[in-house]
Amino acid sequence: MNLQAIRAIYAHEMVRFFRTLMQSFLSPVLSTSLYFVVFGAAIGSRIDQIENVSYGAFIVPGLIMLSVMTQSVSNASFGIYFPKFIGTVYELLSAPVSFLEIVIGYVGAAATKSLFIGIVILVTAHFFVDLDIQHPVAMLAFLVLTCLSFSLFGFIIGIWAGNFEQLQIIPLLIITPLVFLGGSFYSISMLPPIWQTITLFNPVVYLISGFRWSFFGTADVPIFASLLAISAFTALCLAIIWWIFRTGYKIRS
Amino acid sequence: MTAIVQITDVAKRYETGFEALKGVDLDIREGEILALLGPNGAGKTTLISTICGISHPTSGTITVAGHDVVKNYRKARALIGLVPQEIALEPFETVWNSVSFTRGLFGKPRDDAYLETILRQLSLWDKKDAQTKELSGGMKRRVLIAKALSHGPRILFLDEPTAGVDVELRKDMWEIVGRLKEDGVTIILTTHYIEEAEAIADRVGVINQGQILLVEDKAALMAQMGRKQLRIALQAPLVQVPESLGAYALEIAPEGDALVYHYDSASDRTGITKLLNDLQAAGLMMTDLKTQESTLEDIFVDLVKETS
Numbered sequence: 001m002n003l004q005a006i007r008a009i010y011a012h013e014m015v016r017f018f019r020t021l022m023q024s025f026l027s028p029v030l031s032t033s034l035y036f037v038v039f040g041a042a043i044g045s046r047i048d049q050i051e052n053v054s055y056g057a058f059i060v061p062g063l064i065m066l067s068v069m070t071q072s073v074s075n076a077s078f079g080i081y082f083p084k085f086i087g088t089v090y091e092l093l094s095a096p097v098s099f100l101e102i103v104i105g106y107v108g109a110a111a112t113k114s115l116f117i118g119i120v121i122l123v124t125a126h127f128f129v130d131l132d133i134q135h136p137v138a139m140l141a142f143l144v145l146t147c148l149s150f151s152l153f154g155f156i157i158g159i160w161a162g163n164f165e166q167l168q169i170i171p172l173l174i175i176t177p178l179v180f181l182g183g184s185f186y187s188i189s190m191l192p193p194i195w196q197t198i199t200l201f202n203p204v205v206y207l208i209s210g211f212r213w214s215f216f217g218t219a220d221v222p223i224f225a226s227l228l229a230i231s232a233f234t235a236l237c238l239a240i241i242w243w244i245f246r247t248g249y250k251i252r253s
Numbered sequence: 254m255t256a257i258v259q260i261t262d263v264a265k266r267y268e269t270g271f272e273a274l275k276g277v278d279l280d281i282r283e284g285e286i287l288a289l290l291g292p293n294g295a296g297k298t299t300l301i302s303t304i305c306g307i308s309h310p311t312s313g314t315i316t317v318a319g320h321d322v323v324k325n326y327r328k329a330r331a332l333i334g335l336v337p338q339e340i341a342l343e344p345f346e347t348v349w350n351s352v353s354f355t356r357g358l359f360g361k362p363r364d365d366a367y368l369e370t371i372l373r374q375l376s377l378w379d380k381k382d383a384q385t386k387e388l389s390g391g392m393k394r395r396v397l398i399a400k401a402l403s404h405g406p407r408i409l410f411l412d413e414p415t416a417g418v419d420v421e422l423r424k425d426m427w428e429i430v431g432r433l434k435e436d437g438v439t440i441i442l443t444t445h446y447i448e449e450a451e452a453i454a455d456r457v458g459v460i461n462q463g464q465i466l467l468v469e470d471k472a473a474l475m476a477q478m479g480r481k482q483l484r485i486a487l488q489a490p491l492v493q494v495p496e497s498l499g500a501y502a503l504e505i506a507p508e509g510d511a512l513v514y515h516y517d518s519a520s521d522r523t524g525i526t527k528l529l530n531d532l533q534a535a536g537l538m539m540t541d542l543k544t545q546e547s548t549l550e551d552i553f554v555d556l557v558k559e560t561s
Contacts, residue, residue, distance in 0.1 A: 002327070008357025015350060087341030091400070094305040094335045095358035096327040252308060 005097045009105025010112075013079055017113050028067055028117045029124050035063055036128040039185060050187050051218045056129040061212040062184030063125070068118045068143065069150045069179055069204070073171045076110035076154030081161050093252060099245040103155060110151035111144070118143050131215070139214035145230050146207060152237035159250050178204040183212075188220045203229055256280035257408060257439050258304060263313035265299055265463075273299040275463040276313070281408075281441060286434055287468075288454035289443045290553055296463040297443040298338060301410050305335045317408065331359060334406030338413045338443075340393045344386035348377055348396055351385060352403045359404035371402050375429065391422040398429065409433060411442040415449060427453050447550045451475075459556050466556045474552065481546040483514040483525065488538035495535045501528055518546065 017024055036056065044055035051058075080102075083089040092102055125131060133139050161167040182204030188196055199205055200221070210226025213219035219226070244251070258281035265274040273296050281287055291297050302308045304315055306326055315322045317329040342351060352368055372378045375395045380388060385396060394414065401409060411430070415423045430440055430453055444450060450457050451471070458468040490509035501524070504513040512532075516523045532539065 002358075002360040004360045004362060005358045008354050011357070012346075012350070012354050016345075019345065082343075086343065087337070087339055088343055090307055090335070090337050090341060091355060091358060093307045094330060094333065095355075096330040096360060097358055098327075248309070252306075 002097055002101050005095065006101050006105045006108075009102065010109045013106060013109030014112065017075075017109070024113065024117070025120060028071075028120050031067070032063060032121045032124045033128075035059070036125070040128060050190070051216070053216050053218070054129065057131055058187075058212075058216075059185050060122070060125045060129065060131060061215050062179075062182075062208050064118050064121050064143070065146065065182075065204075065208050065211055066179045066184050067121055068114045068146055069207075070171055070175055071117050072110055072114040072147050072150035073154035073157065073175055075113050076107055076151040077158035077161065077167055077171075078154075079106045079110055080155055080158035081167050084158075085164075089251075099251075103152075103241055103245075107148065107151045107155050110154060111147040114147045114151065115144060118147065133215050134217045135214040139211070142207075142211045142214055142226075142230070145234065146211070149230060149234040149237055152234065152241060156237060156240050156244070159244055162250075178202055179208075182208050183220055184208055203233060206230070207233075255283055257283040257318055258441075259314075259316045260300075260304070261314050263300075263303060263310045263315060265296075265303055265308065266311045273463055274303065274310070277460075277463070277465055279458065279465055279468065281439060282456075283439055284434070284437055285455040286430065286440045286442070286453055287456050287458060288450035289441065289458045289460055290445075290447065290450055291443070291460040292445075292557060295461045297460055298412055299463075300460070301335070301412055301441070301443065305333055305410060306330050331404070332407045334401035334404070334409045336394075336397045336401045336409070336411045336414055338416065340390065340397065342385040342393055342396060345384055347382050347384055348372070348388075348399070349381040351396060352399050355400040356403040361404045367405070368399075368403060371399050374432070375399050376425075391418055394418060394422075394426075402433075406438065408439045408441070411440065413443050413445065415444065415446065423449070447553060459553055461557045466559075467552075481516055481518040481544055483516065483528075484543040484545065485512045485514065485532065485539055486541035486543070487511060488540050491537075495537070497535050498528075498531055501531075 039059055040056035044059075047055045049055065049058075083092065122131075157167065157170050181199065182202050183199070188199050188205060188209075191199060206221055206226045206229030209220040210223055210230065213223050213226065243249070258279075260277055260279040260281075263274055263277045264272065266272050277296075277300060279300075289297050289300070299308070303310050304317070304322060306322060306329075309323055317332055320326075320329040320332075322329045346354075349368070349372075352372065353363070356364070356368065369378065372381055375398060377392070377395050377399055380392060385393060388396065398411075398414070414426050418426065427449070430442070433440060442449075442454075454471050456468060457471050457474055459466045484506070487510055491505055491512070492509065494503050494505060494512070501514055505511075506513055514525075514528060516525065529539075
């Protein structure tokens with residue numbers, strides 16, 4: 001294992017993050033505050049409580065998930081796409097580095113960044129609503145797993161993407177709708193029965209539901225289903241990455 | 254001298270069916286400077302990419318200091334530094350971070366003193382905190398070299414290091430290459446510039462259409478190149494060389510209006526004075542004199558023409 005290389009890639013990626021720290025830090029704080037103003041204060045004042053949780057608090061797990069998922073995908077995909085785009089990928093390919101080490105470096109850095117953003121949102125939320133996290137360990141585990149699995153997913157997109165449009169298209173057309181329709185801002189029990197059934201095909205529902213359970217102890221779907229979903233998604237991403245590694249897909253001719 | 258890189262029957266076929274390399278055999282000797290000459294699209298960059306791990310050979314084997322570049326890639330690649338043809342640097346990264354990053358990728362622990370030595374040698378030390386986008390093209394190329402040297406490679410590949418580089422920087426580059434050779438680094442460079450190969454290489458290889466056409470010591474090539482010819486234009490055409498000039502092995506030019514004399518420009522006595530005296534004695538009127546030498550370029554052009 002070339003640990004120096006993993007460290008070099010990780011540090012290199014984190015330097016970019018710190019170079020844009022204000023942006024990395026301010027944008028989640030600002031958008032979270034806006035969500036609280038719009039959803040929490042304006043709409044929340046008309047919606048009393050959902051499952052005995054105030055609406056303002058209810059949307060916190062969904063908000064964190066929304067940012068963590070989109071940030072993980074965009075950070076990780078950009079991280080590996082950028083060297084391909086500007087040509088510096090030659091260095092990774094000609095260095096004594098295995099594909100696994102490259103994945104650990106890039107995905108680890110992307111997951112760290114989104115974990116940081118998730119925690120920033122959580123802290124910001126504390127200024128707006130009272131939060132009492134019932135299962136803090138499970139909360140952290142869900143958060144870390146989501147950061148990791150979506151960063152893996154982002155890495156795959158970054159390898160696959162042939163241009164900037166392709167880089168944006170999956171987060172824009174798939175991730176964002178799935179998260180918004182996945183119960184970030186509502187309980188799926190509030191939907192008409194037919195939509196409740198359709199929603200169950202949205203994998204993000206299971207992730208948000210599990211994460212919300214760790215906060216409030218209530219969930220849309222059983223907690224083991226959430227665990228299964230996040231594990232299955234992680235396993236799927238790992239399998240695709242293993243396949244990329246075997247075939248050199250879009251990396252090495 | 255032992256071969257540090259052994260390339261055996263290496264072919265590279267792309268999915269499109271294009272054959273970039275067709276059974277290349279090449280031994281690169283430890284400590285030498287090998288210049289690979291070839292026209293655009295000859296396979297120079299593909300050959301380098303295949304040795305360095307950027308692409309895998311379709312068939313054949315490549316070993317670096319005995320390590321197979323595919324099966325034992327860690328050991329093989331650890332010995333190699335690569336300066337690519339295209340300038341590829343992260344624009345917002347500082348020179349120092351960029352060079353440190355490469356060293357880390359190659360699994361080497363941090364060594365600021367060593368990196369400082371390299372940056373100073375390449376006149377980059379005062380630019381170490383500059384972002385690479387602020388540098389001139391020549392400076393960027395130096396950064397690429399610094400990156401390639403950051404882990405102390407034993408073999409350095411320079412893919413057209415002087416393409417589009419001004420004369421001064423080119424001379425600097427040759428100096429840098431010379432110093433590296435003194436340190437025992439094996440250097441392989443590709444180039445379009447024949448004079449570059451003439452100036453710094455120990456051996457010259459010519460590659461075209463995915464095949465190595467020739468690999469020869471530069472000295473041996475220079476011996477071929479040392480031959481010169483003197484063309485003597487005559488006032489009246491000749492059918493036969495006069496007998497009194499038999500000792501010079503003169504040729505009559507196809508049109509009959511000139512004589513061609515071959516001589517070795519490197520020798521002390523070229524025989525030209527005597528020949529001119531004898532020509533006058535034979536009563537031949539001369540209208541013009543012209544000397545020509547065969548250059549590496551001629552050899553190169555002839556070779557490339559033959560194959561295409």
